[in-house]
Amino acid sequence: MRPKVLIIEDEPAIAQAEKLILEEFYEVHHAKDGETGLQMVEQIRPDLVVLDLMLPHRGGYDVSFTIRQNPKFSKTKIVMVTAKNLSSDQEKGMLVGADHYITKPFEPEQLLDAVQRVLGNVSY
C-alpha cells in the first residue's frame, strides 16, 4: 500500500502542482484550510502532511502544534512549506514539530526529496 500524504494548502494552483508531483508515488489528499486539514488528519490518518504556513482560519503553526499534541499522530510526519525564508520562522516551525521545511518558491524535486527523506524512503 502506498503511503498517504495530506496536502494542506489554500492556493489551488500550488496544491494542484504538489499533487502532480507526489501522486506518482503516494496516495495524495488535499485540504483547503487548517480546520478541514485537521479533520482530514483524523479521518485519513496520513503518514505525512505537507503543510502550508500561511493558511486561513487556523495557521500552519497551529495545525502542526495540534497534530503534535495528539499522541494518536505521533508517527505522522510534517513537511512545512513556508513563503518566508527568515531563520526565525524556520526555527519556530521546527519547534512546533515540523520534520522538514521547504521555502517558496521551490522546485518539484525539492518537495519530492523532502517527502521521501522524511518518510525514510531515502536515507539522509
Place this chain on the structure above:
Amino acid sequence: MSLTEALHRFFFYLGTNDGTLLVRSIEVLFFWLITYMIVSEFLRTKEEELQYLALAFGIFSIEKTILTFTTWILIFSDISLQAMPAFLPLAQFGLEMLAIMMMANAFGFPLFRRVEKKFLGSIYIQTAILVALVTVIEFFWLRSSELEKGLSFTAFWGSTVFTSVGLFYLLVAMLFTLKGGTNDRYRANLFLAFLAYFVALAFRLANFWLFEGTYGRFYVAEQPLPLLSALLFMRFVYLKLVDKATLQEKLRHSESQLEAEKKIGRMKDEFVSTVSHELRTPLTSIKLFVSLLLQGKLGSLQPKQEKALKTVKEEGDRLANLIDDLLDLSRLEAGKVKLKLASFSPHDFLHDNMHYELAKDKGIKVGLKVSGNFKVKVDVAKFKQIFINLLSNAVKFTGSGGRITIEAKPDDDRWIFKISDTGKGIEQDKLPRLFEKFFQADDYMTRTQKGTGLGLAIVKRLVELHKGTISTQSEVGKGSTFIVSLPIEP
C-alpha cells in the same frame, strides 16, 4: 562751540557727580539686562556652563547697583562720603573683583570651551581667597581708630589689592580669548570687552598710585569704559544666544525630518515584505508547472516548446532572485537585519573550490592569495552573500580565458578582502554610482547571468552592517577590483 570743546565739556560732565550717576545708571541697567538674559537661559537649559556666567553678571549687577546707590546718596542726600559706612565701597570693590573672577572663569573654560580647567577650575578656592582679602582689609579698617585714616587705608591699599586682582584676571581672560579659549567668530568682540574693562582698571590703579585717587582726568577717562565693556559683553552673549537658538531650530527640524524618514522606511519595508510574499505565491505555482512541463510529467514537448519553456524557467528564477534581493535590501534599509557574529577563517572559506564552479564553467581561472591562519568575526551567511555577489559580478563581466584573483589579509585591527577581474572594466564616471539600486554599469549581460541590479547595493549595506567599507578601482579594458575592508571584530 568747536567739537573739541564739546567733547571736553562732555567728558567733564561725565567726570562730575551727575555725569557719573548717569553713566552708572546706564551700566546698572545693562548689567541687569544681561543677567536676566543669561539667568533665564540657564533656568531653561540648566547648563552648568551658564551657571558661572549668570553668577558673574549677577554679582556685577549687584556691584553696579551698590555703586550707583552710593553715587545717588552722595548727590541727593546730606550724607558725606566720610559719613558713609566704609564697608559699602569695600564690599563694592570686593564684588567687582569677584565678578571679574567669575567672568574670567566662565569665558576661560565652561561656556564656550573647556580649556585650562586645571588653572581656572578651582573656583571655590579663588572665591575663598577673595573673601579672605576682603576680611583682612575690613579688619584693618575696623582696627583703625581714626575714621579718616581707615577710609584712606581701604581706599588706597584695599583698592590697590582689588584692582590688581581684577587686572590679573582680565589679563588671563584676554590671553585665553586670544589663544582660542573661545574658538568662535565673536572672539574679537570678547577680547575688546575684556580690554575695555582692563584699561578702566588700569586707569584706576594708576590714579591711586600716582595721584592717590585724586586725578580728575584719569577718573573721567575711566568712567565710560566699564559701560563699553558691558555693551560688548551684552552683544557677545546676545549673539551667542541667537546662534544657539538658530542651531536648535535647525536641529529640531532635521530631527523631525529623520523621524519622518524612518517612518517612511518602516512603511516601505512592511509594504515590500507583504508584496514579496504575495508575489512568491503565484511564482511558486508558475515555477512548479514549468518544471513539471519541462520534466515531461504533463506530456512530451516539441523542441521549440521546450526551448520556450526553458526561457520561462530562467526568467522565473530571475524574478525569484529579484524578489529575494528586494526583500533583503528593504530589510537592510529598514535596519531590521542584525548580525550573528561567529569566528570565521577567510582562508578555509575562500579555499573551498565549490564557490568557483561558476567561473570554471565559463573558462575563467581563479587565483587565490589568502594569508593562512587568521581568524575574524563575521556573520558567516552575510559574508557569503557579499562574496557570492562580488564573485558572480566578476564572473559576469569577465570573458572566457580571463582571470579572477581573490586576496585576503589581516591589516592591523581590520582585514582586507579583494576580488579583481580581468574583465572589461567600469568607466570612471560610473564608479560612484555603482552601489546605487538598479544601476548597471554595463548593459552587457550573458544569457545565464542576468543580474537584478540590486546585488552591489546589498553588498554595500552588508559591508556597512559589519562596520566596514567597500571601494572600487577600475580601468576600462583591464578589469576591476572591489576592495572590502572589515574590522576583525565588528
